[in-house]
Amino acid sequence: MIETIFFEEQISNHPTTERIRKALPRSTWVPIERYQELFNKRHQNFKLQKKNPALILAKKHENFVLPVPSGFGMDSHKNFYFSHMYNCLYDCKYCFLQGLYSSANFVLFVNYEDFFHSISEKIAEYKGKSLTFFSGYDCDSLAFDKLSGFADHALTFFETFPNVELELRTKSIAINSLLQRKPLDNCIVAFSLSPSEIAKSMDSKAPNINRRINAIKQLAETGWKIGLRFDPLIYTSNWKNLYSSLFEEILNGLNPSMLHSISYGPLRFPKKMYKKAASLHPEQKLFAFPMEETKGIVSYGKKIETEMHDFLKSELNKYTSENKIFQCTI
Amino acid sequence: MSEFKDPKNFAKTQFNFCWVIALRAEAIPIIEAFKMKILDNQSLFPIYANETTGHALIISGIGSIKSAAAATFLKNYLQIKNYTAWINLGIAGFSRDPIGDIYQAVKVVSKESGAVFFPGLRLSKLLPAETLVTVSKPESKYNEPVLYDMEAAGFCELVPSFSCNELTYVIKIVSDTANSSSTLITKNLVRDLIEKQLSKISAVLGQIEILVQEEKRRLSLPDEVEDFEKNFRFTETSKHQFREIYRKWKIMFPTKRLDPSEFLNSQPKDIILQLEKEILINAENWNAL
Numbered sequence: 001m002i003e004t005i006f007f008e009e010q011i012s013n014h015p016t017t018e019r020i021r022k023a024l025p026r027s028t029w030v031p032i033e034r035y036q037e038l039f040n041k042r043h044q045n046f047k048l049q050k051k052n053p054a055l056i057l058a059k060k061h062e063n064f065v066l067p068v069p070s071g072f073g074m075d076s077h078k079n080f081y082f083s084h085m086y087n088c089l090y091d092c093k094y095c096f097l098q099g100l101y102s103s104a105n106f107v108l109f110v111n112y113e114d115f116f117h118s119i120s121e122k123i124a125e126y127k128g129k130s131l132t133f134f135s136g137y138d139c140d141s142l143a144f145d146k147l148s149g150f151a152d153h154a155l156t157f158f159e160t161f162p163n164v165e166l167e168l169r170t171k172s173i174a175i176n177s178l179l180q181r182k183p184l185d186n187c188i189v190a191f192s193l194s195p196s197e198i199a200k201s202m203d204s205k206a207p208n209i210n211r212r213i214n215a216i217k218q219l220a221e222t223g224w225k226i227g228l229r230f231d232p233l234i235y236t237s238n239w240k241n242l243y244s245s246l247f248e249e250i251l252n253g254l255n256p257s258m259l260h261s262i263s264y265g266p267l268r269f270p271k272k273m274y275k276k277a278a279s280l281h282p283e284q285k286l287f288a289f290p291m292e293e294t295k296g297i298v299s300y301g302k303k304i305e306t307e308m309h310d311f312l313k314s315e316l317n318k319y320t321s322e323n324k325i326f327q328c329t330i
Numbered sequence: 331m332s333e334f335k336d337p338k339n340f341a342k343t344q345f346n347f348c349w350v351i352a353l354r355a356e357a358i359p360i361i362e363a364f365k366m367k368i369l370d371n372q373s374l375f376p377i378y379a380n381e382t383t384g385h386a387l388i389i390s391g392i393g394s395i396k397s398a399a400a401a402t403f404l405k406n407y408l409q410i411k412n413y414t415a416w417i418n419l420g421i422a423g424f425s426r427d428p429i430g431d432i433y434q435a436v437k438v439v440s441k442e443s444g445a446v447f448f449p450g451l452r453l454s455k456l457l458p459a460e461t462l463v464t465v466s467k468p469e470s471k472y473n474e475p476v477l478y479d480m481e482a483a484g485f486c487e488l489v490p491s492f493s494c495n496e497l498t499y500v501i502k503i504v505s506d507t508a509n510s511s512s513t514l515i516t517k518n519l520v521r522d523l524i525e526k527q528l529s530k531i532s533a534v535l536g537q538i539e540i541l542v543q544e545e546k547r548r549l550s551l552p553d554e555v556e557d558f559e560k561n562f563r564f565t566e567t568s569k570h571q572f573r574e575i576y577r578k579w580k581i582m583f584p585t586k587r588l589d590p591s592e593f594l595n596s597q598p599k600d601i602i603l604q605l606e607k608e609i610l611i612n613a614e615n616w617n618a619l
């Protein structure tokens with residue numbers, strides 16, 4: 001349970017705030033003026049804060065929808081992302097959020113209606129173009145959904161724009177809000193996955209891979225389009241066997257018509273984020289590998305990346321057509 | 331000063347808890363509970379410590395500025411490390427009875443400057459949370475549903491930079507309310523109020539110590555590194571590079587030890603190169619899990 005909730009006074013009567021107040025009546029509720037008073041301040045310790053994060057309820061005022069960095073998503077589409085939340089319930093060792101923020105508290109922007117307003121403006125601006133909106137860039141799209149109720153709002157909104165895609169990216173198995181409604185043709189539920197052994201060691205607090213695969217199959221069976229995201233790819237001895245077994249496990253038995261796309265992306269960090277993540281987990285084997293640095297980006301280096309790319313591509317081609325597979329390069 | 335231990339001798343001491351307390355009457359129960367002895371009562375602020383229990387304490391006097399100044403003095407005097415927890419404990423006014431209740435201040439507001447601080451991780455299983463307003467003159471009206479003190483804002487402004495915000499705690503015990511005026515506060519009452527909460531305070535320290543130990547593990551430099559570095563002429567930059575490579579090397583070869591005799595006549599850059607080479611060779615079959 002979340003023990004402490006800081007809420008901006010200006011949204012204390014917002015329906016989302018009320019909903020959360022009803023769900024967490026015994027938590028301590030502390031009024032604040034703006035979320036920046038306590039989020040991402042100097043001298044905060046992400047790792048310690050992660051042990052008992054507070055929830056901050058806030059109102060977002062600007063930058064609701066942003067273009068995704070190039071290399072993220074399918075190039076044929078104009079891609080945008082939005083973050084109704086900062087930070088995540090889970091604690092993956094490679095998560096870039098730990099390098100991005102000094103704070104592990106969750107910020108939930110309760111004014112979903114303003115996000116949707118901005119999205120409709122973008123849709124109007126790019127009328128006739130293939131658009132995809134990604135949720136889950138600065139958070140996990142579904143992990144917090146029981147409390148936030150965001151997915152339901154988002155799906156109701158996107159239902160009215162059948163030509164525009166919404167991608168919900170997640171490691172969560174909190175799929176009830178999806179199962180309870182008719183599947184949306186323009187929504188992709190994209191699961192981030194790693195081989196079981198890797199996930200066990202690195203995806204702390206996230207549902208294990210079997211449970212994620214079950215959720216995928218359940219959603220596919222009820223008609224939801226599925227995205228598979230093998231990102232970040234982790235290099236370890238025996239990686240080829242680990243990844244091929246994972247592909248077999250997921251893709252055998254998954255109705256191919258329900259598979260929207262598969263993407264994979266190598267482990268990469270901006271240098272500053274890598275340093276910060278390594279300093280938070282100095283004992284982590286992930287941060288002991290002799291990574292290479294090119295133009296401020298820390299990675300396994302071209303040789304390993306190419307080897308992984310070639311292998312993954314040829315393995316994935318066994319299961320699905322080439323046009324459904326793409327590489328994420330950020 | 332001669333009757334006291336030379337502060338230089340504390341450089342290696344690991345204090346897990348540093349207390350910054352305004353009044354002697356507030357400090358005595360803590361000093362006694364953790365068996366601290368006076369180190370220096372001739373300096374600006376009396377300092378108490380016990381190396382075995384890992385506690386140090388400074389009596390700051392009343393006021394925000396004094397609290398911040400005393401904390402800085404203690405940090406420098408005992409060369410306190412960056413994984414130590416800092417606690418501002420004391421009495422406070424409150425809008426609600428009864429006196430004697432104990433709270434963790436999760437939001438601290440300076441009435442004077444308007445600055446707001448959010449110290450510590452929540453310890454809600456042990457202490458209820460409250461907002462605290464730091465005032466420059468004693469509060470007698472208790473109009474707002476908040477705690478009132480005269481130090482915490484100064485403490486919170488500075489102390490998170492010593493370790494981190496999550497190792498900075500403000501704990502207050504109610505000493506006066508609208509129904510129990512601050513004019514009734516005596517030294518004995520203060521001592522009594524704090525003594526009665528000692529078992530809760532100990533439980534809180536148990537929780538905080540888990541965080542301290544975690545940070546200690548993360549930030550402490552193994553003796554092996556310090557001993558090794560003494561044998562070579564590292565510059566600040568090469569020391570930094572060496573430590574980063576050592577960290578990786580040690581994860582890859584947890585049972586190996588760095589032996590200076592294997593690097594006789596080597597320059598720091600040769601040492602770094604050698605470790606890098608060993609890491610690279612091992613990386614081919616690296617098990618990252």
Ligand code: SF4
Nearest residue numbers: 088090091092095139
């Ligand atoms: S699920 Fe994603 S956002 Fe959450 S901790 Fe893991 S990598 Fe980060």
